[in-house]
Amino acid sequence: MGKTLKLTVKLKACKRCHAIVPAHMKVCPKCGSTEFGTIEGMVVVFDPERSVIAKLLKINAKGIYAQRVRDR
Numbered sequence: 433m434g435k436t437l438k439l440t441v442k443l444k445a446c447k448r449c450h451a452i453v454p455a456h457m458k459v460c461p462k463c464g465s466t467e468f469g470t471i472e473g474m475v476v477v478f479d480p481e482r483s484v485i486a487k488l489l490k491i492n493a494k495g496i497y498a499q500r501v502r503d504r
């Protein structure tokens with residue numbers, strides 16, 4: 433059955449910690465930053481201790497993050 437998953441929630445990413453949050457959020461739930469940008473690529477971090485990407489992006493918790501955050 434080819435059901436397509438539709439993204440109904442608009443998302444944006446925190447410029448400081450790269451967390452992906454719903455577009456209506458005013459403050460980042462992870463770091464408290466109020467600066468957001470457009471998501472450019474997504475990264476799923478399972479093991480932040482060993483992930484090279486997690487180190488590059490300074491991520492220290494499991495989750496889905498924006499690879500890059502672009503200015504709007």
Ligand SMILES: [Zn+2]
Nearest residue numbers: 446449460463
């Ligand atoms: Zn943040």
